[in-house]
Amino acid sequence: MKLSIGIFSFMWSTLYWWMRPLIKWVLRRTTRLCELQRICYGEYKGAQRTCGVEFSLKHSRTPAIQKCVKYMDGKCQECTLSHDLIYYAVFAIVRIKNIDTKIHKRFTDTLGECLTQIWGYRQLTAQIECIRKELYNSSNPQHEEKLLRLWTGLMPGTPLEARMTKQWQHIGFQGDDPQTDFRGMGMLGLENLLFFAEQYPTAARHVLARSHHPKYGYSFAIVGINITHMAYSLLQSGDAKTHFYNASKRFLDVRVFNQFYCYLFFSFDELWRQEKPRDMMEFSRVRDKFEAQVKQKLKNPTAYLKCTSVLDNI
Secondary structure: OHHHHHHHHHHHHHHHHHHHHHHHHHHHHHHOOOHHHHHHHHOOOOHHHHHHHHHHHHOOOOHHHHHHHHHHHHHHHHOOOOHHHHHHHHHHHHHHOOOOOOOOHHHHHHHHHHHHHHHHHHHHHHHHHHHHHOOOOOOOHHHHHHHHHHHHHHOOOOOOOOOOOHHHHHHOOOOOOHHHHHOOOHHHHHHHHHHHHHHOHHHHHHHHHHOOOOOOOOOHHHHHHHHHHHHHHHHHHOOOHHHHHHHOOOOOOHHHHHHHHHHHHHHHHHHHHHHOOOOHHHHHHHHHHHHHHHHHHHOOOOOOOOHHHHHHOO
C-alpha cells in the first residue's frame, strides 16, 4: 500500500513539474496576473504568502529572475543586505514581469514585505553561522567578559572565586573551565545563554533553580548549549521559517533568534519536569520528543511562537 502511494506521489509530482509552465501560462492568460501577483493577492499575509513567493522565485525559469535571486542570495551571505537592495529587487521583478505599478500599487508593497522576510531570513542564517563558527578563546578579553557576565546574570551577589573553579558546575558546566563546553556551538552557545540571563533574568534564574531539583535536575549550561544546537538546526533547515516569517515584517536580526532560543529553553524545561525522567540518560528521549513537538507546531502556516509574552510573564 505504501509503495503504491509512493509511486502515485512520484508520478503526480513529475507530471506537475512537467505541466507547471503550461499551467502558469494558462493562468496568466485567463487572470492577466503573473504567478507572483496571484500569490500576493490571494494568500494570507505572513508565512503562507511569503513561502509562496519564495517557491515561485526559486523555481522560476526566467534567467533575469534567477540572476536577481542569485545576486540577493550573495548579499545575504555577505551580510550586506539593506532596504535599498530590497527596493532594487522589487523594481527588477516588476520590470521583468512587465507589471504596471500604477494599476498594481498594492503589489509592490506586498512583494517588498515578502522579499524582506525571505532574504532577511537568509541573512540571519548567515549571521548565526558566523557566530557559531567563532570559537571561544580564553585569551580574548571580550569572550572572557561575556562569560563573567553570564555568571553575574545567573548568580547575582555570589562572587566568582577564580577564573577556573568548580563554581562553574553550579550553573551547569561540566568542569572547572567552561571553555571546553563551547566547542560544539562556539560563541553562539555563550551568546544564547548570556541573552537569556540578561534579557529574561527572572525566567533564566527560575529555570536554573529548577535544574537543581534533587530528582529531576540537569546541567543547566550543558542543556542550554544543546538547545542552541536545536534552535540552530531549525533555523538552518528552514523548519523555523513559519515562525520567523509570521513574527516580523522587518529585517530579522540576531535578537529575534535569541528570543526563539529562550522560548525553546524555557519550554523544554517545562516538558522535562512533566516527563519526570529517571535520570539524565533519558535526555535524548525527552529532547527528541520536544523537537518533534516544536516541528509539528511549526508546520502550521500560521505558526507563531509567542516567545516574548511567555518569558515576560514569568
